[in-house]
Amino acid sequence: MRKNTQRAMSKTYLALALTLTCVAVLFRDVLEQRMLLHMLIHIPLLVGAGVLFAHVRPRPISRVSGFSSWNNQGVAGWILVTGIITAWMIPRALDSAVESPSIDALKVCLLLFAGVIGTSSWRAASNAVARVFFAGNTLWMTATLGMLLRDAPTRLCTSYGARDQQETGVALIAFSAALGAAAVLYGLLYSAETLDACESEPSPPPHSH
Amino acid sequence: MIPIRSVLGVIVSITAVVFLLSLTTRGFSALTVDAARALDVAATPVRVPDVTIKDFQHHTYTMRDNQRSTIVDFVYTRCTTVCVTLGGAYQSLQHAIQSRGLESQVRLLSISFDPTKDTEHHLAVYGQALHAAPPVWTIGTLAEPQSLAALLRTFGVRVIADKLNGFTHNAALHIVTPDGLLVRILPVENTDEALDLALQYAQEHSARHE
Numbered sequence: 174m175r176k177n178t179q180r181a182m183s184k185t186y187l188a189l190a191l192t193l194t195c196v197a198v199l200f201r202d203v204l205e206q207r208m209l210l211h212m213l214i215h216i217p218l219l220v221g222a223g224v225l226f227a228h229v230r231p232r233p234i235s236r237v238s239g240f241s242s243w244n245n246q247g248v249a250g251w252i253l254v255t256g257i258i259t260a261w262m263i264p265r266a267l268d269s270a271v272e273s274p275s276i277d278a279l280k281v282c283l284l285l286f287a288g289v290i291g292t293s294s295w296r297a298a299s300n301a302v303a304r305v306f307f308a309g310n311t312l313w314m315t316a317t318l319g320m321l322l323r324d325a326p327t328r329l330c331t332s333y334g335a336r337d338q339q340e341t342g343v344a345l346i347a348f349s350a351a352l353g354a355a356a357v358l359y360g361l362l363y364s365a366e367t368l369d370a371c372e373s374e375p376s377p378p379p380h381s382h
Numbered sequence: 383m384i385p386i387r388s389v390l391g392v393i394v395s396i397t398a399v400v401f402l403l404s405l406t407t408r409g410f411s412a413l414t415v416d417a418a419r420a421l422d423v424a425a426t427p428v429r430v431p432d433v434t435i436k437d438f439q440h441h442t443y444t445m446r447d448n449q450r451s452t453i454v455d456f457v458y459t460r461c462t463t464v465c466v467t468l469g470g471a472y473q474s475l476q477h478a479i480q481s482r483g484l485e486s487q488v489r490l491l492s493i494s495f496d497p498t499k500d501t502e503h504h505l506a507v508y509g510q511a512l513h514a515a516p517p518v519w520t521i522g523t524l525a526e527p528q529s530l531a532a533l534l535r536t537f538g539v540r541v542i543a544d545k546l547n548g549f550t551h552n553a554a555l556h557i558v559t560p561d562g563l564l565v566r567i568l569p570v571e572n573t574d575e576a577l578d579l580a581l582q583y584a585q586e587h588s589a590r591h592e
Binding site: 242243244245246248249250252253255256257259260263264265266268269283328329330331332333334335 | 384385387388390391392394395396398399402403406407408412413414415416417418540542544550552
């Protein structure tokens, strides 16, 4: 029974992941027309699709034997994720993606990859401190970029206007604040659940010597 | 004792990230397309298409002058933003050229990228408002409008339509030698540097052709 539910869920994840990817790719022209849409919808769609792909069973990463020993505690994987997200925050990268379909295709692959690797690295990070660091670091970077975009005196992208840039900056700050708040809430709820679970478990039987 | 694979994993991912970021920023030297273009052109001059420009009096000029260096910019006459700054910069350049007697060595060329709306009348009015004096400073459109897209691409000018029937575009001073080579792209404020550079290339050209 449980296996059937898992398979059904797996199919849902796969369908959703493929839908998000298709939407992002097919609506490329519309979504890349404004910096706001590009950074806050197009890119998250692709990263989200990657995350969903990582939930499909059989899990793609675990098939690579010994992968977890390379990605101990998810550190190596999260470095890659941070690097990929940083790369697509650079104005030149955004402009190149808008102007060149082949660079845009590369962007799609890298962002999907980041979603997949990010999910498996998050799972691998059994240490709560590591998770806080991963999430906190990424959110802080996004908020900083938002502040830079909001306050920049000149247009940074040749493909987007000044007001677009400013609006994107404000939106990025709001986005990272919202995600940060959600993460804190999740952390509090999750730790509360764990505490409840620990308290409600019957005490283990004493070992027989 | 940290297992060796973990360390290797981290090293590999750091290397990959450094490589990716280096590609994105042209070897950590440019964050924007404009900065990257300016560096590329300074490193490797680009041959520009030898297009013909016609002004409001139907006089024609070619991009390649064979005697004078050209400082080129791209405008449209209805622009109320960056072209105003460009106009001011060109006025001071024109003044410098005239007062220093450099008319035979440096000329100014403003090309409109909106040939449909920028008719002779608009060009005339625009030129008069700025006191542009041909042949020192010519403001015109391309004689062959179909070569505009390729020209803008060569110069690295990107024009996007804004919501108010106007355009948003990047602006710079483009230094073209008498031989028709784009050798430098400078920010609009760097008028002194632009003039010195244009003069230098004109003098080198005449020295070689004596």
